[in-house]
Every structure is written in C-alpha cells, then in structure tokens.
Amino acid sequence: MINGVDAAALTAVLDGRWAHIRQTVRDELGAEFVTVPGESGADARERVTRLIRELPTDVGVASAFPVAYGGSADPGGSTVAAEMLGQVDLSLMVKAGVQWGLFGGAVVALGTKHHHDRYLRDIISADLMGCFAMTETGHGSDVQQLRTTCTYDPSSGNFVLHTPHEAARKDYIGNAAKDGRMAVVFAQLITGGERYGVHAWMVPIRDEDGNPMPGITIGDDGPKAGLLGVDNGRLSFDHxxxxxxxxxxxxxxxxxxxxxxxxxxxxxxxxxxxLGTLVRGRVTVGAAASAATRNALTIAVRYGDARRQFTRPGDDREVVLNDYLAHQRKLLPALARTYAYVFAQEELAVTMGEVQTSTGPVDEHRQRELESRAAGLKAVQTWHATSTIQMCRQACGGAGYLAENRLPGLKADTDVFTTFEGDNTVLLQLVAKGLLTGYRDAFGSLDGWGRATFVAEQVREMVLERTAARSLIQRLVSAVPGRDEEVAVTDRGWHLSVFEDREKHLLESVIRRLRKGAATKKDRPFDIFNDVQDHVLSTATAHIDRITLEAFVAGIDRTTDPAARALLAKLCDLYALTTIEKDKAWFLEHGRLTPARSKAITAVVNDLLRELRPHMRTLVDAFAIPDEWLNAAILREEPARQDTMAKEDDAIRQS
Amino acid sequence: MINGVDAAALTAVLDGRWAHIRQTVRDELGAEFVTVPGESGADARERVTRLIRELPTDVGVASAFPVAYGGSADPGGSTVAAEMLGQVDLSLMVKAGVQWGLFGGAVVALGTKHHHDRYLRDIISADLMGCFAMTETGHGSDVQQLRTTCTYDPSSGNFVLHTPHEAARKDYIGNAAKDGRMAVVFAQLITGGERYGVHAWMVPIRDEDGNPMPGITIGDDGPKAGLLGVDNGRLSFDHxxxxxxxxxxxxxxxxxxxxxxxxxxxxxxxxxxxLGTLVRGRVTVGAAASAATRNALTIAVRYGDARRQFTRPGDDREVVLNDYLAHQRKLLPALARTYAYVFAQEELAVTMGEVQTSTGPVDEHRQRELESRAAGLKAVQTWHATSTIQMCRQACGGAGYLAENRLPGLKADTDVFTTFEGDNTVLLQLVAKGLLTGYRDAFGSLDGWGRATFVAEQVREMVLERTAARSLIQRLVSAVPGRDEEVAVTDRGWHLSVFEDREKHLLESVIRRLRKGAATKKDRPFDIFNDVQDHVLSTATAHIDRITLEAFVAGIDRTTDPAARALLAKLCDLYALTTIEKDKAWFLEHGRLTPARSKAITAVVNDLLRELRPHMRTLVDAFAIPDEWLNAAILREEPARQDTMAKEDDAIRQS
Structure with missing residues (x-):
C-alpha cells in the first residue's frame, strides 16, 4: 500500500532536465494560445499564423539555433519546447516545428555561414516564414527517389529547378498554402550532365505581396482530418x-x-x-504525440473519477467509472506506457543534444544509433497516441465525441503523426536495419559468419551497449536467480532479462531466416527480405520496448522521493507486465513462459490495477497540465452535475 | 491456385437476400447524395436536411413500417437500406436512422393504433421530423435510471414532463438542434404518487415556425468529431x-x-x-459501420494496387504497396473479417425479421438471443470499423489525411458508433449476461448446480443452439480426427471446434469464478462481478467470434460459383486463423495449441496472404461500391500519375 504520494514530486521527475523550459511554457502561454474547438479552417489558419508571431521567445522554440544568432544551442531543449506547445495546440506546435525545426533546422544543418548570416535572425523572429519542401506526391517514404531536378547551368551561373510531372510536385508542405515566403527545396542535383543525388536549395516562393514567384505554382491541400491551423500546400516549379x-x-x-x-x-x-542531421523532426513529433496523449489521459481519468454509471449493490450512489476493472484495464496500462515514454523520450533528447553539440569528430555509430532510436520512439509514441486518444474518447462516451471536450481535436490532430516525418512501418524497418547493420559492422556481411554461439555472444554486446544506467541494469539482471519459475513476476531484473532475451532471440532468428533466404531465394531477391517483414517489425518493436523499459528503470533510480519512487515502481511493473502480456504468445511459443506463469501474469496485472486505482488522479495531476490548456467542458461541468444529482436523489429518497 | 474469380459472382453472395434493395440504392442514389468532404457544419446540416426529403422512397428507408401505412413490414430490409446509405453519406444514414428508425420505430413499437393512424404517414414522408429523446447527460448507458419525470395529474387529465436538474437534460439527441418538430421522450412515469419506471411520450418540441414550444429549452451540442450533417442537441423540460x-x-x-x-x-x-422492441437501432449501426469499413478498404486496397514505393532489386519500376507483406498483413485480415461480418450481419437481419414479424406468441428466449447478438455484432463491427478505417488511413500515407480522399470523414463519422446505441463495453457485458442467463434458465440460479460434467454437457447445448447451418457445422466438427496435432490448421472443422471450445471453456471458467466469488466475497457484492469483468468481456468476444465464423461457413455453403466458393474458403481460413492468432496466448495457456502448432499458424497465415494477394482487387470490387460513392481523389489520380512517372523514367533511362 502506497500512501501520501505528492503529485509535485512526480512532476519533478517527469519534468527532468528541461524542467525550466516546461515551467516557462506553463507560465507564459495562457488561454489565448489554446486551441479553439470547432473553429473553421480559415479561422484556425489565421489564428495560428498570428500566434506564431506572438510566441514569447523565452518559451524555447528557438533553442536549437546557434548562440551567435540568438539561440541557445540546445537541440534537446527545443524538442521539449515543441512538446509543451503540443499540449496547448497541435497546429501551433506543427507550424512552429515547420518554421524553426524543419525550415530553420535545415538552413542550420545543411547550409553554411553565409546562409546563416543572411537568414537565421529573420527565421528566428518569424519575419521570414518558410517551408521544408522534401516530400513529393509520388515520393514520401523513399525520398532518395525524388523526381524534382535542379540542374546547374554554368553559362548563367544559376540552377534551374523543375518539376517534371504531377507526381513530382511537392506535397503536404506546411506553410506553403498561405504563409511561406521561402522554401528549402530538395531535388536531384545535376551538373555537367551528371546526377549527384538529392540536395537542398533555398528558394523564394512568394514575393513581398504574397504572390507566387514566377514559374512557381502553389496549391492548397485543402481540408484535412486535423491540424486545421497549418496551411499545407503543394509547390510545382517550371524551370x-x-x-x-x-x-x-x-x-x-x-x-x-x-x-x-x-x-x-x-x-x-x-x-x-x-538526412541524419535532420533527426530533430522525428524526435519532436514523438515528443508531441506523447504530450497530446497526456492531455487525453488527463481528461479521461479525471472524467472517470467524476462520472458515475450503474449502482453498486447496497449503495445509493452510482459507481464512478474508474472503479470498474474494464475501465482500469483501458486507462492504467496506457498511463503506465505513457510514463515509460516520458523517460525514454528524455533520454533520446539528451543523446541527441550530446551528438549534435559534440565538437569532436563525428561518431558515426552513435549518430546511426540516435537515428534508429528517434525513428523507433517516434513510431511507438505516435501509434500509442493514436490508440490511447481513441480509447480516451470512447472512455468519455458521447461527451468524448463533442468538440467542446477536446478529445476529437487531439485525435484528429495527432492522427497524421503516424505517417509524417516517416511512415511508422518504414521507420520500424529502419530500426531493425540499424540492428542488422550492427551485425554487419561486427561481422563484415550477412554471409560468412563463425559459430552461432559466437554470434549470439556478440549480439548481446551489440544490442545492449549504450543504454541508460547500464551498470544498474546489469546488476538487476544478474540478481535474477537461475530458474525463471522461482522468480516473482514483478522482479525488475526478470523483466529486464526477458525483454532483452526476446529482442536477442528475435534478432537472431531474423538473421537466420535472412541467411537461409539468401541461400534459397537467389532468383527472387525481393522476397528474401519481404518474406520476413513481419518478423523484422516485431524485432524493432522488441528493441524499442527494451530501451523504453531501461529508461523507465533509470528514471526510477533518479527519483529520490520515497513515495513517488514506490508508485513509479508499481507503474513500471504494470508497463513491463502488460508489455509481456501483449506478446504472451511469443513467450509461450518460445518456452520463456510456462502456461501457469503466463496466467499468473494476468492475475498480477489485475492486482496492480487495484493497487494503482487510488493513484490514478495523482498520476495524471503529475503531468501538470494547466486546466486552461485541457480546455474540456466536461472537466468543468461533470463534478458539479454529479453533486446536484446526488442531492436531488437524496431529497427524493427522504420524501 | 484460384483462377478466374468473377467479382460479380462474389457480389451476388454478399448482396444476399436483400440484393434488390442494395441494387436499387446503387442505381438511384447518384453523386448529389454523396458526402462533401471538408464542408462546414452549417452547410452539412442544410444539405442533409434537404436530402432526407429528397430520398426516393423505393430505396427502402421506410421498409420497416407496417404495410397499412405505406411500409413493407420488412425490418431486415430497412437495416440493409440504412447500411447502403452509410456508404453514400454517414450523416444521411444517421439522420435517416433517427427519423425512420428511432423516432418512427418507437412510435410503431411502443405506440398503439391511434398513434399510428395519426402520425405514421407524416413520419414516413418526413413531413413530421422527430427525435428519439432517451439519453440524458447523466445517463447514457444505464437508461433505466433516467431522471426526467412525467407525472400524471388526474385533475387536468395531462402529464407534466420535467427535467429536475442539468444532468437530466436530454443530450446528443439527433434532429433536436434544428429540424425536429416532435420527440419521443423517455421519462419516469409517476401516477398516484407511485413510480412505474421508464415510459415514452410523443412531445411536440417546436411550433410550425420552428420555435421551441413553451417550457422547452433546446440547445445545440455544437461541433462534433464527425457526423456534421446531423443536428444533435439538448432538450430540457420545465413542467x-x-x-x-x-x-x-x-x-x-x-x-x-x-x-x-x-x-x-x-x-x-x-x-x-x-427496449427489446427497439433492437433495430443496434442492428443498423453495426451494419452501417461495416458498410463504411468496406468503403475504406476499397479505397486503401485500390490505392495500394496503384501506389508504388521503393525499387525491387533488378526492376526499374517501384514496388506496388500491396506486394509488401507488411501491407498485406494490414489489409487482408481486415478484409477477411469484413467479409465474415457481412455474413453474420445478414443472418442477424434475417433473425430480426423473423422475430419481429412473427404473429405467434412472443418467444422470449429467441428475443433475448436476438438482442444479445445484435449487441455483440454491433460492438465488434463498430470496433472493427474504427480500427480498420484508421489502418486504411495510415495505409494511404499523407494522402489518407486529406479530406478529398474520404478517409478522414469515414473515420470521424463512424467514431461515435462505438459508444452510441450502447457503449460497446456495456454491450459485450450484455452478451455475456445473455450466455449466463442461459445457464440460469437451465439450472435455476448460479448456485446449487449438479455435477460439473453435467453442467459442461448442458453448456454445449446452451451455447450452440440456433446457429447458422447447424447440421453442416456439426458435420464438419465431427469429421475432425481425434488428435489436434494430426489436423491441418486449415481444416474448417478444426476451426469450428476450437472456436466453440474456447467459448465454452471461457464461459465455464467465468461461472466457476463467479460462484467462488459469491462464496468468498459476500461482503463485497460489487467485487464478485467486477473482479472478473475482463474475463466476461473475453467470453462475449469469443461467442461473437464463433457465431461469425459459423455464419461465414454457412455463407460459403450457399455459394454455387466454384471459383467464388474457393476464394471465400481461403478468406475464411484467413479469418479463422488470424482470429486464433490474435488470441494465441489463450490457446497456448490452455493446452489447445502446442508451441509448434502455434508457430505453424503464423507461417500458414503468411502463406494465405501470398495466395490471396492476386485477388485483393477482386475482393473489394465485389463490394460493388459505385466510384462516385467512394469519392476519393487518389483513386482517380494515382494510376495516371504512376503511368506518367514510369514513362518519364523510361525516357530518362533511354537518354
């Protein structure tokens, strides 16, 4: 039994390294910045454009820029700032992400001093609004195959940018339909008759009056499912x-x-x-998805604590929704996973900051690992957002369908996150490829390896290096007794070791199948990889599950408040066990769980739900989201309604 | 290898008993009835109100009304008509459902001849627009506890209808905010100082000029996630x-x-x-959810057949999305389940028609079974719609997020289906309760049963009676050899027997746990049921899975075209095996699958995906949804774009 948990103590842990940025955003962005449910697309665009210019600079949106131009050279902090904006208004967050993250970030990362000198100050002040024009109608995932060309003409000393056909138009480009004056345009560089692959140019797309520049056709992507405040558009270039x-x-x-x-x-x-230098976009999207998930969970948990339905035997008042096991089964595992991602995301942002601000030679291995984790955490966090916000909507019943209760907007706005900044399925393949590449680095190629045991030993090293709190985790894993059946299913070392073991086994068996495929499907090279695609995706998920668990464990280790620490430990049990539960069949198929132990996990999960029930409200209060940001009518109205109804009911019973 | 499948032959099977209604709707409703992506809420309401009055009567929306008033006394047909409307515009379908299903249906079912004579003709012609005012802000699921009162005053000979507090206002009421002139209002009947529970009254809510009647306050629920064409509102009554x-x-x-x-x-x-007489609402919502799912799958499968991304080794053109295993893994199991629900839904509509048009004495058992299946199939079909449309949106990438490609509207419009006409979780409990009640009918009560073996034998009878094609299914089950391991995982009899066995075992173990709870938790009666709530929901799902599989099997048995029959059999394999796969852990935990056989299922599923790949387009073409109903820009544009790009690429390669 855990008592006396202070939400503020949990907030301090969750806020972590960038607590100052989080608190500044909470303090500075009032109701006037919050999304307006049900507004028209035109109104939303106008409002968000205006607010982008009114954002106080100290909320950190320009953190990632070099100090020399007014930034603070803190890329991790900039993703935290964007994440916090996502709790206020996701259109505002995406518009800010386009302006300062994608557009400004590309100028910083791909440009050189004269571009920086000429443009960065205006970009930071939003006097120069810009676009990041990479995606084409025909190429969103495979951007190496963009069809737009930019051909150098030595006689004029200029490039000629051209869209050869409709599938090559730039599409879904934020800031293009209305506000952008300039775009970073990605195209195939051609000079001297040779192609050198995709590069980027700064291209003015509108004149001072807002009219398209000569040769540029600008279209509007029109109404979207959500993100109505972002003016996504299409760009075509005619020589x-x-x-x-x-x-x-x-x-x-x-x-x-x-x-x-x-x-x-x-x-x-x-x-x-x-592309690797642009990793911040993915880091930001994953963070914002989780931030929106926290909004939705806060609304659903608080509503579930006030809302009542059906009477309990022997009780006059109806039962609050959160007392139902089925409701706890929906909300609490999602809440536990959301906590886990807060820790994993912070670790990712820290790593990104270290890699991107390092002044030494580029550590290619570390850069690739960063990209892989950014891709994986973006994928799992955005899918988690989509399913959790959907579940929260349903957990609020009909009220959850009304715009005034915010959930429809959260769902619709975050929906595209699963496919932008990289389609999630493609991103998980990237993660798996990163793990396979690790093998390749160590062994030269997929062929010609030595003994299987040697491979297996190396895998442990390959996969497990560079995780959070390595020594702590090693200690916990080592403390697990030999036979699984003797270990409590809530033993942290056991969780860590089964997550690790699953990842390792999946990876080894993928490699075994790929090698076999390489030997037997020589005439069908596409099938070698395609036939194991589902297995590859499971491997990537298992990898991200593990690094997430390790980050959670490291986060608990940093927690000094004893009650907060005890509650986080319970929540981590729930995260670990519901993750295992979801993939139980794998553990049973591979002899990692006996049927009896597998059943025991379900029972223990239900026990954990009962133990965590009294803390549901504390757990969402710890997200410290201002009420005016939540902006949900039911949170204001439902408690009062229930009180009035209870009083009326009492009066009837007494009459 | 299946060859030469004619989509029309499949369509004939899918269209089934009400093929004439389906074809009439396809023939009569042209582009002017189709949803307009991205329109404003006000425009949508105006358009849908107008179209409701313009709907040709022969599309079957009034089928359920008695022949004497111009209907055709065909309640099953009316749900099919509504389902088809759902493929055209879900707002139109819901508005029609409110007018003719809920409002008109309540007058038919709960009223008597003088109500019918006075109102039905005007209701059918939509000259009298009405509402179904049951749900209150405070009571949506537990409608027996509505707080609105209607008190008879013998001195005036009138009732007095009253809303005692805000939580008792009628909420989310379709047709209330703008169009309704009258409402069927549910309230607690009080007369002579006694309460007699919830009854319904016909109450004029607006005068001829559209102003609220005296004492009635009408509010607007405002912007919603979807169904913008439906004017949901709030009604309060002041004496x-x-x-x-x-x-x-x-x-x-x-x-x-x-x-x-x-x-x-x-x-x-x-x-x-x-309430039981109003079951048609649930039958209709489940049907419409599946209809919308078929739209989404048609869009995603056709797009996936045109859209290309990433090159295949040794091939100049990029790979079409549907060739990727991961894409097939998303689309094909959903497609198989969608087919399964078409058969289960038709069987439900047929049963409903038989029960509701029977002139003999009420068969209470059959009525309860109908309600249980309607509840269960509504729950699973609406959840399937929510997850499948979401998946289709993602399968179309950024294009899936644009309103012009229809998927955002399908997602947003169907979203509320999971919680209206009964919250799905509550409905699944109803299903399980129906199964438990079966026990209670046979054995008196949950206590005092005889030998466990006797119980187990009776369960088989209880659970399995009244399913589709009983003798065929019995024959297939009996043909399964004794030892599971010797049976092919594609054996239909094996599928049927494992679905049946899982349901039976889950039900028996729920009962065992309830009995144990009743003995040990006497002081905590709420916990007896609450502690097994997750188990109860699994039982209900397993029940619906089984009746769905049996309906699929019966549907195949009715199919005479050999190629269509062979393809449906493969699809049924996929439905059965992916359903088992999803719950593999249960089968492993309970010794119903060995680890080896469990792994084999995954491999066989992947084989089935490969076999079904060439038929994906045929499978969606068989839904026979007119292109103008699909109304998705990508279906018109993507094939042409890909052709142009291929020609340009060829030209570059040759230059």
Missing part, C-alpha cells in the same frame, strides 16, 4: 532560376564552372548523412 | 404539459383517473421488453 549560392552547400558544393565537390564521395551515404 | 393520449401506451396505460395498468407487472421486465 525556376535559383542562384548558385542558394544551394545549401555544407555537404556538396558546385563551383561556378559546374564542378561538383563533396567531403562524402558516395551519393547515398552523403544523402543519408544530410 | 411541460403533455396530453394523456400522447403516452405511447402499448406496454403501460394510464386511465383518466390515473390508474396504471400493464400486461407486464414487473417494472424492470417491462422496461427491457420495451
């Missing part, structure tokens, strides 16, 4: 002249005579190096 | 006078002197008898 110095030339340069130079000889490697 | 003859008095009558009479003495039983 548009782009001066040579508008090439963002950090990774590839074109001399006046058309000679191409680059520090990275291979086109593919150069392109993925460029 | 409103209602003439005595406006009581819908089929099940309870109040004489001029205030004397209450009813053919059903018990208030609760009377109320649930009244």
């Amino acid at each position: 548009v002249t782009v001066p040579r110095d508008m090439l963002l030339d950090r990774y590839g340069q074109v001399a006046a005579d058309g000679t191409y130079t680059s520090g990275i000889a291979n086109d593919t490697r150069r392109f993925f190096t460029m | 409103v006078t209602v003439p005595r003859d406006m009581l819908l008095d089929r099940y309870g009558q109040v004489a001029a002197d205030g004397t209450y009479t009813s053919g059903i003495a018990n208030d609760t039983r009377r109320f649930f008898t009244m």
Whole structure:
C-alpha cells in the first residue's frame, strides 16, 4: 500500500532536465494560445499564423539555433519546447516545428555561414516564414527517389529547378498554402550532365505581396482530418532560376564552372548523412504525440473519477467509472506506457543534444544509433497516441465525441503523426536495419559468419551497449536467480532479462531466416527480405520496448522521493507486465513462459490495477497540465452535475 | 491456385437476400447524395436536411413500417437500406436512422393504433421530423435510471414532463438542434404518487415556425468529431404539459383517473421488453459501420494496387504497396473479417425479421438471443470499423489525411458508433449476461448446480443452439480426427471446434469464478462481478467470434460459383486463423495449441496472404461500391500519375 504520494514530486521527475523550459511554457502561454474547438479552417489558419508571431521567445522554440544568432544551442531543449506547445495546440506546435525545426533546422544543418548570416535572425523572429519542401506526391517514404531536378547551368551561373510531372510536385508542405515566403527545396542535383543525388536549395516562393514567384505554382491541400491551423500546400516549379549560392552547400558544393565537390564521395551515404542531421523532426513529433496523449489521459481519468454509471449493490450512489476493472484495464496500462515514454523520450533528447553539440569528430555509430532510436520512439509514441486518444474518447462516451471536450481535436490532430516525418512501418524497418547493420559492422556481411554461439555472444554486446544506467541494469539482471519459475513476476531484473532475451532471440532468428533466404531465394531477391517483414517489425518493436523499459528503470533510480519512487515502481511493473502480456504468445511459443506463469501474469496485472486505482488522479495531476490548456467542458461541468444529482436523489429518497 | 474469380459472382453472395434493395440504392442514389468532404457544419446540416426529403422512397428507408401505412413490414430490409446509405453519406444514414428508425420505430413499437393512424404517414414522408429523446447527460448507458419525470395529474387529465436538474437534460439527441418538430421522450412515469419506471411520450418540441414550444429549452451540442450533417442537441423540460393520449401506451396505460395498468407487472421486465422492441437501432449501426469499413478498404486496397514505393532489386519500376507483406498483413485480415461480418450481419437481419414479424406468441428466449447478438455484432463491427478505417488511413500515407480522399470523414463519422446505441463495453457485458442467463434458465440460479460434467454437457447445448447451418457445422466438427496435432490448421472443422471450445471453456471458467466469488466475497457484492469483468468481456468476444465464423461457413455453403466458393474458403481460413492468432496466448495457456502448432499458424497465415494477394482487387470490387460513392481523389489520380512517372523514367533511362 502506497500512501501520501505528492503529485509535485512526480512532476519533478517527469519534468527532468528541461524542467525550466516546461515551467516557462506553463507560465507564459495562457488561454489565448489554446486551441479553439470547432473553429473553421480559415479561422484556425489565421489564428495560428498570428500566434506564431506572438510566441514569447523565452518559451524555447528557438533553442536549437546557434548562440551567435540568438539561440541557445540546445537541440534537446527545443524538442521539449515543441512538446509543451503540443499540449496547448497541435497546429501551433506543427507550424512552429515547420518554421524553426524543419525550415530553420535545415538552413542550420545543411547550409553554411553565409546562409546563416543572411537568414537565421529573420527565421528566428518569424519575419521570414518558410517551408521544408522534401516530400513529393509520388515520393514520401523513399525520398532518395525524388523526381524534382535542379540542374546547374554554368553559362548563367544559376540552377534551374523543375518539376517534371504531377507526381513530382511537392506535397503536404506546411506553410506553403498561405504563409511561406521561402522554401528549402530538395531535388536531384545535376551538373555537367551528371546526377549527384538529392540536395537542398533555398528558394523564394512568394514575393513581398504574397504572390507566387514566377514559374512557381502553389496549391492548397485543402481540408484535412486535423491540424486545421497549418496551411499545407503543394509547390510545382517550371524551370525556376535559383542562384548558385542558394544551394545549401555544407555537404556538396558546385563551383561556378559546374564542378561538383563533396567531403562524402558516395551519393547515398552523403544523402543519408544530410538526412541524419535532420533527426530533430522525428524526435519532436514523438515528443508531441506523447504530450497530446497526456492531455487525453488527463481528461479521461479525471472524467472517470467524476462520472458515475450503474449502482453498486447496497449503495445509493452510482459507481464512478474508474472503479470498474474494464475501465482500469483501458486507462492504467496506457498511463503506465505513457510514463515509460516520458523517460525514454528524455533520454533520446539528451543523446541527441550530446551528438549534435559534440565538437569532436563525428561518431558515426552513435549518430546511426540516435537515428534508429528517434525513428523507433517516434513510431511507438505516435501509434500509442493514436490508440490511447481513441480509447480516451470512447472512455468519455458521447461527451468524448463533442468538440467542446477536446478529445476529437487531439485525435484528429495527432492522427497524421503516424505517417509524417516517416511512415511508422518504414521507420520500424529502419530500426531493425540499424540492428542488422550492427551485425554487419561486427561481422563484415550477412554471409560468412563463425559459430552461432559466437554470434549470439556478440549480439548481446551489440544490442545492449549504450543504454541508460547500464551498470544498474546489469546488476538487476544478474540478481535474477537461475530458474525463471522461482522468480516473482514483478522482479525488475526478470523483466529486464526477458525483454532483452526476446529482442536477442528475435534478432537472431531474423538473421537466420535472412541467411537461409539468401541461400534459397537467389532468383527472387525481393522476397528474401519481404518474406520476413513481419518478423523484422516485431524485432524493432522488441528493441524499442527494451530501451523504453531501461529508461523507465533509470528514471526510477533518479527519483529520490520515497513515495513517488514506490508508485513509479508499481507503474513500471504494470508497463513491463502488460508489455509481456501483449506478446504472451511469443513467450509461450518460445518456452520463456510456462502456461501457469503466463496466467499468473494476468492475475498480477489485475492486482496492480487495484493497487494503482487510488493513484490514478495523482498520476495524471503529475503531468501538470494547466486546466486552461485541457480546455474540456466536461472537466468543468461533470463534478458539479454529479453533486446536484446526488442531492436531488437524496431529497427524493427522504420524501 | 484460384483462377478466374468473377467479382460479380462474389457480389451476388454478399448482396444476399436483400440484393434488390442494395441494387436499387446503387442505381438511384447518384453523386448529389454523396458526402462533401471538408464542408462546414452549417452547410452539412442544410444539405442533409434537404436530402432526407429528397430520398426516393423505393430505396427502402421506410421498409420497416407496417404495410397499412405505406411500409413493407420488412425490418431486415430497412437495416440493409440504412447500411447502403452509410456508404453514400454517414450523416444521411444517421439522420435517416433517427427519423425512420428511432423516432418512427418507437412510435410503431411502443405506440398503439391511434398513434399510428395519426402520425405514421407524416413520419414516413418526413413531413413530421422527430427525435428519439432517451439519453440524458447523466445517463447514457444505464437508461433505466433516467431522471426526467412525467407525472400524471388526474385533475387536468395531462402529464407534466420535467427535467429536475442539468444532468437530466436530454443530450446528443439527433434532429433536436434544428429540424425536429416532435420527440419521443423517455421519462419516469409517476401516477398516484407511485413510480412505474421508464415510459415514452410523443412531445411536440417546436411550433410550425420552428420555435421551441413553451417550457422547452433546446440547445445545440455544437461541433462534433464527425457526423456534421446531423443536428444533435439538448432538450430540457420545465413542467411541460403533455396530453394523456400522447403516452405511447402499448406496454403501460394510464386511465383518466390515473390508474396504471400493464400486461407486464414487473417494472424492470417491462422496461427491457420495451427496449427489446427497439433492437433495430443496434442492428443498423453495426451494419452501417461495416458498410463504411468496406468503403475504406476499397479505397486503401485500390490505392495500394496503384501506389508504388521503393525499387525491387533488378526492376526499374517501384514496388506496388500491396506486394509488401507488411501491407498485406494490414489489409487482408481486415478484409477477411469484413467479409465474415457481412455474413453474420445478414443472418442477424434475417433473425430480426423473423422475430419481429412473427404473429405467434412472443418467444422470449429467441428475443433475448436476438438482442444479445445484435449487441455483440454491433460492438465488434463498430470496433472493427474504427480500427480498420484508421489502418486504411495510415495505409494511404499523407494522402489518407486529406479530406478529398474520404478517409478522414469515414473515420470521424463512424467514431461515435462505438459508444452510441450502447457503449460497446456495456454491450459485450450484455452478451455475456445473455450466455449466463442461459445457464440460469437451465439450472435455476448460479448456485446449487449438479455435477460439473453435467453442467459442461448442458453448456454445449446452451451455447450452440440456433446457429447458422447447424447440421453442416456439426458435420464438419465431427469429421475432425481425434488428435489436434494430426489436423491441418486449415481444416474448417478444426476451426469450428476450437472456436466453440474456447467459448465454452471461457464461459465455464467465468461461472466457476463467479460462484467462488459469491462464496468468498459476500461482503463485497460489487467485487464478485467486477473482479472478473475482463474475463466476461473475453467470453462475449469469443461467442461473437464463433457465431461469425459459423455464419461465414454457412455463407460459403450457399455459394454455387466454384471459383467464388474457393476464394471465400481461403478468406475464411484467413479469418479463422488470424482470429486464433490474435488470441494465441489463450490457446497456448490452455493446452489447445502446442508451441509448434502455434508457430505453424503464423507461417500458414503468411502463406494465405501470398495466395490471396492476386485477388485483393477482386475482393473489394465485389463490394460493388459505385466510384462516385467512394469519392476519393487518389483513386482517380494515382494510376495516371504512376503511368506518367514510369514513362518519364523510361525516357530518362533511354537518354
């Protein structure tokens, strides 16, 4: 029995390293910044455009920019700022993300000093509004295959940017339909008749009066499911002249005579190096998805604590929803997972900050690991948002369907997160590929490996390096007695070891199947990988599950308040056991759980729900979301309604 | 290898008994009836109100009304008509459902001849628009506890209808905010100082000019997630006078002197008898959810057949999405389940028609079974719609997020289906209760049973009676050899027997736990049921899974075209095996699957996906949804775009 947990003590743990940014955003952004349920698309665009310019600079949206231009060189902090904006209004967050993250971030990462000097101050002040024009109608996932071309003409000293056909138009581009004056446009660089792969240029798209520049056609993507405040649009270029110095030339340069130079000889490697510098977008989207999930859970848990339905035998008042096991089964595991992601996300932001502000030589392995985790945590957090917000909507019944109760907007706005900044399925493949690449690094190629046991030993090292609180986790794992059946299912070391074991086994068996496929499907190379695609995706998920659990464990270890620590430990039990429960069949198929132990897990999960029930409200209060940000009519009205009804009912009974 | 499947042959099977209604709706409702993506709420309301009046009568929306008033006394047909409307515009379907299903249906079922004579013709012609005012802000699920009162005053010969507090206002009422002139209002009947439970009255709510009648306050629920064309609102009554003859008095009558009479003495039983006559609403919502799911799957499968991304080794053109295993894993199991529900839904509509048009004495057991199946199939079909449409949206990437591609509307409109006409979780409990009641009928009560083996034998009879094609199913089950391990995992008899066995075992173990709880938790009666709530919900799901599989099997048995039959059999394999796969852990825990056989199922599912891949397009074409109803820009544009791109790419390669 856990008593006396102070929500503020939990908040301090959740707020973590960037508590100052979180608190500043809470203090500075009042009701006037909060999303307006049910407003028209035109009103939403107008409002969000206005608010972008009114955002106080100290809320951290410009944190990632170099100090020399007014930023604070704190990329991790900038993702936290964006995350907090997501709790206020997701359109505002996405618009800010386009302006300062994607557009500004690309200028910083892909441009050189003269671009920075010329543009960064105006970008930070939002005097220069811009777009990030990568995705084309025909290519969203496979952006290496973009069809837009940018061809250098040495006779004029300019590039010519061109859209060859409709599938090559830039599409879904934020800030394009209305506000953008300039765009970072990605296209195939051609010079001297040779193609050098995708590069980026700064291209003015509108003049001072807001009219499209010559040769540029701008379309509007029109009504969307959500994010009504973001003006997504389409850009087509008809032989548009782009001066040579508008090439963002950090990774590839074109001399006046058309000679191409680059520090990275291979086109593919150069392109993925460029993409790698833009990882912050994914880190931000995952963070914002989780922030919106916290809003939805706060609304549903608080409503479930006030709302009553059906009478309990021997009790006059009806039962509050949160007392029902089925309701707890919906809300609490989602809440536990949401906590887990807060810790995993912070660790990711910290790692990103270290990698991106490091002044030493580029650590390629670490960069790739960062990209892989960013991709994986983006995928799982956005899917978690989609399913959890949907569940919260249903947990609030008909009230959850009304715009005034905020949940429809949260659902609709976050919906696209599962497919933008990388389609989640494609991203999980990237994660798995990262793990396989680890193998490849160590062993040269997928062929020609040594003994299986040797491989297996190396895997442990490969997969498990660089996780949070490595020594603590090693200690917990080592303390687990030999036979699983003797260990309590709530033993943390056991959780850690089964998560680790599942990942390792999945990865090894994927590799075994790939090797077998390589030997037997030589004439069908596509099938070698495609036939194991579901297995690959499970491997990636297991990997992200593990790093998330380890981050949670590290987070608990940092918690000093004893009551908060005890509650977090229970919640971590619930996260670990419901994750195992979801994939129980795998553990049973592979002899990792006996049927009896598997059944015991379900019983223990139900016990945990009962233990955590009294703390549901504390757990969401700890998210510290201001009531005016939640902006849900039912939270204001339902408690009063229930009180009035109870009084009326009493009066009837006494009459 | 299945060849030469004719989509039309499949359509004939899917269209089934009410093919004539389906074809009439397809023929008569052109583009002018189709939902307009991205329109404003005001425009949507205006358009849908207009279209309701313009609907041709022969599309079957009035089928359920008695022949004497212009209907065709075909309640099953009316749910099919509503289902087809759902493919055109879900707001139109819901508005029609409110007018002719809920409002008109309540007048038919709960009223007597003088109500019918006075109102039915105007209701059918939509000259009298009405509401079904049951739900209150404070009571949506537990409608027996409504707080609105309607008190008879013998001195005036009128009732007085009253809303005692805000939680008792009628809420989410379709047609209330704008169009309704009258409402069927549910309230607690009080006469002579006694309460007789919930009854219904016909209450004029607006005058000829559209102004609220005296004492009635009408509010607007405002913007919602979807169904923008439906004017949901709130009604409050301040001591409103209602003439005595406006009581819908089929099940309870109040004489001029205030004397209450009813053919059903018990208030609760009377109320649930009244509710039971209104089962058509649930049958319709489940049907419409599946219809919308078919729209979404058609869009996603056709897009996935045109859309390409990433190149295949050794191939110039990129790979179509539907060739990826991960994409097939998303779309095909959902497609198989959608087919299964078409068969289960038709069987339900047929049963409802038989029960509701039977002229003999009421078969209470059959009525209760109908209610249970309607509840269960409504729950599973609406959840399936929510998850499948969401998946289809993601399968179309960014394009799926644009209103012009229809998926956002399908998602938002169907979203509320999971909680209206009964919250799905509550409905599944109803299903389980129906199964338990079966026990109670046979054995008197939950206590005092005989030997466990006797109970177990009776269960088989209790649970399995009255399913589709009983003898066929019995034959298939009997043909399964004794030892599971010797049976192919694609053996239909094996599927049927494991579905049946799981349901039976879950039900038996729920009962065992309830009995144990009754013995040990005497002081905590609420906990007896609450502690097994998750188990109860699994039992209900297993029951619905089984009746769905049996309906699928019966549907295949009716199919005469050999190629169509072979394809449906493969699809049924996929439905059965993915259903088992989803609950694999249960089968493993209970020794129904060995680990080896469990793994084999995953492999066989992947084989089935490969086999079904060439038929994906045929399977959705068989839904026979007119292109103008699909109304998705990507279906018109993507194939042409891909062709143009391929030609341009060829030209570049050749240059």
